Amino acid sequence: MKILVLGAGAVGGYFGGRLAEAGADVTFLVRPKRAELLAKDGLRISSRAGDVALQPKCVLAGQVRPDYDIVMFTAKAYDLASAIEAIAPAMQGARGHVLPLLNGMAHLADLDARFGRERVLGGVAYIASTLAADGSIRHLEDFHSIAFGPRAPSQKAVCEAFAAACAGTRTEIRLIDAIEQAMWDKWVLLAALAGITCLMRAPVGDIAATGAGAKIALALLGECAAVAAAEGFPASDAVLANYRGRLTKQGSSLTASMLRDVEAGGRAEGEHILGAMLAAARKRSIAAPVLEIATAHLEAYAARRAREASGKAGVS
Secondary structure (H helix, E strand, O other): OOOEOOOOOOHHHHHHHHHHHHHOOEEEEEEHHHHHHHHHHHHEEEEOOOEEEEOOOOEEOOOOOOOEEEEEEEEHHHHHHHHHHHHHHHHOOOEEEEEEEEOOHHHHHHHHHHOHHHEEEEEEEEEEEEOOOOOOOEEOOOOEEEEOOOOOOOHHHHHHHHHEEEOOOOOOEEOOHHHHHHHHHHOOOOOOOOHHHHOOOOOHHHHOOOOOOOHHHHHHHHHHHHHHHOOOOOOOHHHHHHHHHOOOOOOOOOOHHHHHHHHHHOOOOOHHHHHHHHHHHOOOOOOOHHHHHHHHHHHHHHHHHHHHHHHHHOOO
């Protein structure tokens, strides 16, 4: 099985690197500067699960051919349109299937519209990682896994083949049938985690140490869970109990990657993660006051960032 990974950053680089480490046939589709850095220093992962240092196979835009069985799609939501165009050459034949590892659910409609629902799998990644200034990938927490599965019966064979290709990796890549439930479960957690850590500009442990922090975090989680239930994907009692524990754990250093993006002054996926969840709440007439505040906070950040960028562009 041949696997194309879009990008070699914190998510694609990590899981693609683990697959390549185990001997899978992996190629990374990267930009020229990233390709130069990888050619010079290799793909480097620092992780408590074991470090990785290897020389990856890379291609640039314009070099992609429809030779791949799986296209691992790890773009940021705000780059969705350009990322779809980047992988389009790999999907020109009848062979390829897209495995999206974006957060939320909104991207599925765009991928289905471009490539057909029968060629778009379901998938979700669980990892806290970041791309360091030196180009290496740093795995920040103990968890690192992918859940994936078919969204149509015709996808069963390729899913089973990909599961076999993932055997022996130093990370868990598991095939499950209820993949859209898993995607909703992850979205509920991420919306709550991103919303509360960005709103408070602090990790979970610092928020839990305040008088009302845990209460607010749990209220936000409850609002997001209510949306998922109304959409037909209720999280189980066990899943919600786990999420409550993670969002209120004393001393926890856990944050969402969105907070790291905001603190770095970068683009954030507020619209895709929080805005889309709030839109679903409004569609279902679900009261979500904490979600509304958290979404407005990220919208204000995006507006300020855009205004400041526009001002800089006008300076001569």
